[in-house]
Each structure stands twice: as structure tokens, then as C-alpha cells.
Amino acid sequence: MQMESTRFKNRTWDVAADLRLPDGFDPAKKYPAIICAHPISSCKEQTSGNVYAERMTELGYVTLAFDASHQGKSGGEPRYLEDPATRVEDFSCAVDYLVTLDYVDEDRIGVVGICGGGGYAAKATMTDHRIKALGTVVAANYGRITREGNLTPHAAIDTLEAIGRQRTAEARGAEPLITTYIPNSPEEREQAGVSDIDIVNAVEYYRTSRGQNPNSPNKLRFSGLQAAVGFDAFHLAEVLLTQPLQVIVGDVPGAFGSYRDGWELFDRARSDKKNLFVVEGASHYDLYDQPKYTAQALEKLKSFFEENL
Known part of the structure; x- marks a missing residue:
């Protein structure tokens, strides 16, 4: 397997990506390609790249794992922005890049999205039909997550009012508020009294040696959440x-709601060919990097893309 760093454009900035080429790569041949999209707050060096893109490349696909615009090594100002419209456009820009490569078969381009990247992948696939097959792993609808907030009846409105106050302050010269997605350490999580399995595992994955990466700094521009509150990935x-759809979820539910989001996506999709696969005993983050569970997801994706790309 070969891996090379590359860049492609989204509007005026560069999106950073890792392009993987399968063993025995021959530039004179045509290969199917799979775009691999990372979770919310993640980066291409984590699960989307080092688990899913790696395995898809071993299976013979050209893969492209990228950092979302405004995040990781990608360009885009302001920094630490989680903007749904831009995240969706990243996919079409990735396709734009792949179709310029002579060795990519433009009629055999698929997508794998993990967590929030799965929700964005679904939205991108709806409007870019150059994407011929969609696989999601613990797909999460980021708009729903931001609307639910702390699960109070007025969570979405409370969030929007707080964002409005912050935007007003910034318009008058205040520094941008950069907050965090999750507690910065297991100790901080314990002190906050948070015990939900998704939050516990998120901190373990992102804030310890299990999966920590400097390109995933746990920073979020708070005022940018305004767009997310009004976004529905599905x-x-x-x-x-x-297009053909493969949804993969774990059956251990947590606060991020990917189990129910996966079922919603499956139920709502117009796709004639669609399948939902439940990995028994797996929580959300088990399907990021735990071999016992990722192996099952990858085997399902293997057969799905063999049939549909």
C-alpha cells in the first residue's frame, strides 16, 4: 500500500487529505475509489483513515481520507468551525478531485462516513449522484444532537439564544469563544459526574493514547453552532x-444516538438496495477502533462495495 498526502480545493482554501493506493497499483488501470469521512471533532489520522481507509485500500480500492474544512490540516477560516454546509460540500470537492485522476473509475466512487461524517455523507450523497454507493458506520445526525443539547424541552432555543449573545459580543470586539466538544481528560469527566457510555468512550478515544491526535484538538467555535442547530442530515x-445504502450500527445505545439515527436513515432512504447491519455488543466508539467490532463492520462494507461499486 502506498499513501501520499494531497490537497484539493473547497472554494478558496485547500482541504488536506491522505490518498491511499492499493498494493500492486498500476496507474494505467482503472480503480474504484472510496472517500472516507471522519467523525465530528476527529481528523483523517484517526478512525476514518487508520481503520476504514486502510482496510478498504487493502481490498483494492483507492481511498481518500480528508480533514474537514476549517479543521485539522485543512485550510478555511475561521478555525475550529463545524459548519454542516461546508462539511457536505467537502464531499463533492473530494469527488471533483478524484475524477481528475486518470486511474480512478468515475462511475465507481463510493463513500464511507463514520459518526457525524456518516450523517454528512448521507446528505452529500443525496445531492451528488456521482457518489454511487454509501456506507455509514454509527452515523449521527449532528443537527439533532445540537438541538437536543442537555435534553431539556427548550434546549435548542436556549442554545440559539446563547449563540446570539456570543455573536453580539464578538461583533462588538470580544474574542471568539472556543469551547470543547467533550471533557479534556478522564479526570475532568469524572469530576463533572458524566457516566454515559458514549461520553466515557469519547474521552478515552480522543483524550488518551487510545486515539489522541494533535489534529483533533477538541476545540469548537461556539458561535458557529448556529448553522448546526438548523441542520438535518437526513x-x-x-x-x-x-443510491445503494449500507447502514452499520452498534446495539449498545448512548447519548450520541447513533443507534436510532442509523435506523432513521435506513427507514427514510429511498434506496431500492439498502441494508442495516447491527453489530451486537458494540457501542458507538467500539466501532471506531476495536478490532472485534470493526472487523464485522469492515466485512459488511467489503461485500457491500463488491456488489455496488
């Missing part, structure tokens, strides 16, 4: 999502 799936 809106119009019953109208526009017609």
Missing part, C-alpha cells in the same frame, strides 16, 4: 437518496 432522504 432531510429529503426519502426523495433524493436513491
Whole structure:
């Protein structure tokens, strides 16, 4: 396997990506390609790249794992912005890049998205039908997550009002508020009294040696959440999502809600060919990097893309 760093454009900035080429690569041949999209707050060096892209490349696909715009090694200002429209556009820009490569078969481009990257991948696939097959792993609808917040009846409105106050302060010269997605350490999580399995495992994955990476710094521009509150990753799936779909979830539910989001995506998708695979005993983060569970997800993706790319 060969891996090379590359870049492609989204509007005026560069998106950083890792391009992997399978063993025995021959530039004179045509290869199917898979775009691998990372979770919210993640980067291409974590699960999307070092687990899913690695395995898909071993299976003979050209893969492209990228850092979301405004994050990781990608360009885009302001920094630490989680903007759904831009995240969705990243996928089409990735396709734009792949179709310029002579060795990529433009009629055999697929996507794998993990967590929030799965939600964005679904939205991108609805409107970019150059993407011929979609696989999601613990896909999460980031808009739903931000609307639910702390699960109070007025969570979304409270969030929007707080964002409004912050935007007003910044317009008057205050420094941007850069907050965190999760507690910065297991100790901080314990002090906060948070015990939900998704939060516990998120801290273990992102803030310890298990998966920590400097390109995933746990920083979020708070005022940028305004767009996310009004975003629905699955809106119009019953109208526009017609490509073959493979949804993969774990059956241990947690606060991020990927189990129910996976079922919602599956139920709503217009796709004639669609399948939902439940990995028994797996929580959300088990499907990031735990071989016992990722092996099952990858085997399902293997057969899915063999059939549909």
C-alpha cells in the first residue's frame, strides 16, 4: 500500500487529505475509489483513515481520507468551525478531485462516513449522484444532537439564544469563544459526574493514547453552532437518496444516538438496495477502533462495495 498526502480545493482554501493506493497499483488501470469521512471533532489520522481507509485500500480500492474544512490540516477560516454546509460540500470537492485522476473509475466512487461524517455523507450523497454507493458506520445526525443539547424541552432555543449573545459580543470586539466538544481528560469527566457510555468512550478515544491526535484538538467555535442547530442530515432522504445504502450500527445505545439515527436513515432512504447491519455488543466508539467490532463492520462494507461499486 502506498499513501501520499494531497490537497484539493473547497472554494478558496485547500482541504488536506491522505490518498491511499492499493498494493500492486498500476496507474494505467482503472480503480474504484472510496472517500472516507471522519467523525465530528476527529481528523483523517484517526478512525476514518487508520481503520476504514486502510482496510478498504487493502481490498483494492483507492481511498481518500480528508480533514474537514476549517479543521485539522485543512485550510478555511475561521478555525475550529463545524459548519454542516461546508462539511457536505467537502464531499463533492473530494469527488471533483478524484475524477481528475486518470486511474480512478468515475462511475465507481463510493463513500464511507463514520459518526457525524456518516450523517454528512448521507446528505452529500443525496445531492451528488456521482457518489454511487454509501456506507455509514454509527452515523449521527449532528443537527439533532445540537438541538437536543442537555435534553431539556427548550434546549435548542436556549442554545440559539446563547449563540446570539456570543455573536453580539464578538461583533462588538470580544474574542471568539472556543469551547470543547467533550471533557479534556478522564479526570475532568469524572469530576463533572458524566457516566454515559458514549461520553466515557469519547474521552478515552480522543483524550488518551487510545486515539489522541494533535489534529483533533477538541476545540469548537461556539458561535458557529448556529448553522448546526438548523441542520438535518437526513432531510429529503426519502426523495433524493436513491443510491445503494449500507447502514452499520452498534446495539449498545448512548447519548450520541447513533443507534436510532442509523435506523432513521435506513427507514427514510429511498434506496431500492439498502441494508442495516447491527453489530451486537458494540457501542458507538467500539466501532471506531476495536478490532472485534470493526472487523464485522469492515466485512459488511467489503461485500457491500463488491456488489455496488
